[in-house]
Amino acid sequence: MNFKIENVSYKYSADAPQILENINLEIRPAEVTAIVGPSGCGKSTLVSILSGVIPTLMSKGELSGTVQTGENVMISVVSQTPENQLFGYGVEDALAFGVENLGLDSEEIHARVESVLDLLKIQHLRKRAVTTLSGGQRQAVCIASVLAMRPDLLIMDEPVSSLDPQGKRLIQSVLGQLRASGQTTVIVDNNLDWFSGIVDHVIGIDKGKVVFDGSKEAFLTRFDVQQQLGVLIPQEAEIYRVLSNRFADLPPFSTLEDAFEALRDRVAPNISGSIEPVESPEAPVLETRSLSKSFQDGFQALKHINARFSKGKVIAILGQNGSGKTTLVKHLNGLYRPSEGSVTYKGASTAGKSVAEISRDIILVFQHPEHMLFEENVIKELTFCARAQGIPFSEEEALAVLEKYDLLKDKEELPVNLSMGRKHLLTILSVLFSSAKVVILDEPTLGMDLHLRDQLETIICDLKKQGKTVILISHEIPLVFKISDELIVLDHAEKLAEGTVRQLAENEALFERVHIDLPPVVQLSKQLGFQTPACDVESFANAITGSRTGGAVLE
Structure with a gap:
């Protein structure tokens, strides 16, 4: 019926x-x-x-x-x-x-x-x-x-x-x-x-x-x-949306197969992608050494994890559900304590420190915002971390943040009454008023529409510019490849790989092993012969536009 x-x-x-x-x-x-x-x-x-x-x-x-x-x-x-x-x-x-x-x-x-x-x-x-x-x-x-x-x-x-x-x-x-x-x-x-x-x-x-x-x-x-x-929308359709403004006669597509057919005769072979600069390794701001975790029921959630988190980088942790991602980050801020191994921040062990002490440097935003909402209105929630840590702030600063992210009209609203996406945005914004130098975001896109995701990207880029380290857990793989500098891949409690996004994008066997599809833009750039795979739509479109084309380019 x-x-x-x-x-x-x-x-x-x-x-x-x-x-x-x-x-x-x-x-x-x-x-x-x-x-x-x-x-x-x-x-x-x-x-x-x-x-x-x-x-x-x-x-x-x-x-x-x-x-x-x-x-x-x-x-x-x-x-x-x-x-x-x-x-x-x-x-x-x-x-x-x-x-x-x-x-x-x-x-x-x-x-x-x-x-x-x-x-x-x-x-x-x-x-x-x-x-x-x-x-x-x-x-x-x-x-x-x-x-x-x-x-x-x-x-x-x-x-x-x-x-x-x-x-x-x-x-x-x-x-x-x-x-x-x-x-x-x-x-x-x-x-x-x-x-x-x-x-x-x-x-x-x-x-x-x-x-x-x-x-x-x-x-x-x-x-x-x-x-x-x-x-x-599907990333293939997003590619068409961007390229249709640059090529006058581009046929529409919304699948990988149709995208390849539409573009293969329009690009020069061996397109040069942006070359990844070779950086000298720096001492990590945060590190785990042979970190293992077993729970009382005998379940081993982590097995000898060695991971490095550098200053001013966005590092995404990938893996299927149950691979140990959230368990790992809960060790970083002290919510869990290792069964074996250690966590160090700026070279000093976090063992013996309380969660409150660790959170002054390393803060975790939970994947369910209801677990972090305590205050009676939005503006108090925004400044909760600052007040809890004794960080000075002005009301003008708080109001400016609310206005920038379209929450000013809700400043007296009970936080739990916001939509899911706005609740999540609010918990993330509250971190901006904390003293933390490492920010961990566990599935931050929950409930977010495209507009809120754009704001999330802005926040993450701003944190990076400030020299802060952002650790991201997300199953939104196109977003991960777009904004991350480095990846850590977990599977069944073990670390399989660690490296830059472009380095690991070359390793198709790795992603097949963990049953994660590379983003369409990465797959398509490989099929079209890019020397270096594109990791986001804009860089892909720029490479296509800059190559020898078979269609008229719109001015």
Whole structure:
């Protein structure tokens, strides 16, 4: 059946601003519909209305219009924060919880649990305690628990935000299977990259209104709408967007194969990329030596990790979920203590220092911002680190930062009421007022649209210019290759490689081993014969434009 919303408007109270205004849309059966729009545009509110949370559980707001979902229809939501949706000590308990509440017999419950364990390939997690899972593993279990209920309408709110590249491919495959079986699905996610291959229908919302409603193919040609809505598109489509302004007759493409066909006759062979300067190795500002970590249940999370972090560099740590990335960085700021080995900052061991002492030099921004929000309003949250560390600041400085990052209007707002992307931005901005010389960002893009990601890039570049070291954990591989100087690759608790981005980009076997695809721009530059692989779209486009071309260049 179709799910329709007609002339729906909503605000959370009589004196609150309008969140949705005269929304009309239709979710067609057996299709995958993407709902996109900038952070804070009303997407999550729309999900609450579709799922019945508004007005059934949240009844104080003002809702008008009609929502047609039919009778005896099950609508299930996968939230962007899996911790809020997992019930029970163990994984099996969490998977069975929703099915048990449907009143099914034990045989059917067992069959459904086994089915989703197989579907998402998480049989190896079934006996694990939920609290011991990595963020990505929890998200996979959360998705499985909802799929076990077999809803008529499946709504997924940023379902892969904490998943590694292999996990994203798996969820894409699962959604493809569900789509083929007739499942109706809505995905609320501004990162269209990971699921563009299975989307049928795109609905764009901005400032509470529908501004686009059409096919995926039509959406990928609307560069203006993409920019307005802050949507991340596949990097291949981004390459076309940039090059189409430079070549008058470039045919459109959105896949790697089509990009190669469109560009192979337009470039000179052996294009010279920018040559990476050879730098003399410096003494690291932060270093781990033979660092190992075993937990009480016997699980060994790190095995003899030797890693160096240089001053004024952006170093990304890559690896699949459970490879040890977060465990490693929690040793750097003292939240975990080594079972073996050591952590040194400026040559001195951090052993014996408290987390508070270490955080004056090394600070960690968690992947879930709710774990770092303590204050009653945004401006106090922004200056929390400074006040906790006794760092002087002026109100004018704080207000200027809020204005620069479009948070000034929210300065008296309760931080937890911000959208997920803005909450994450706020926790990162608070670090700017700290004394830390090393800043660790664990999955900082969670909940961020394209506009917020651009701001994140600016923050990271500013920290680097100040000579600070930024350590980044992210599964957004194109972003990692664009902004990082160096990479550390982990796999099953061990370090496989360490080096500059361009050095490791040459090592295709390494990335195949850890099941991470090199960014399309890297793959395409290799296919086209670049002497040095391009790591971001702008450098790729500049190299193409500067080579011998077979089409007219736009002036």
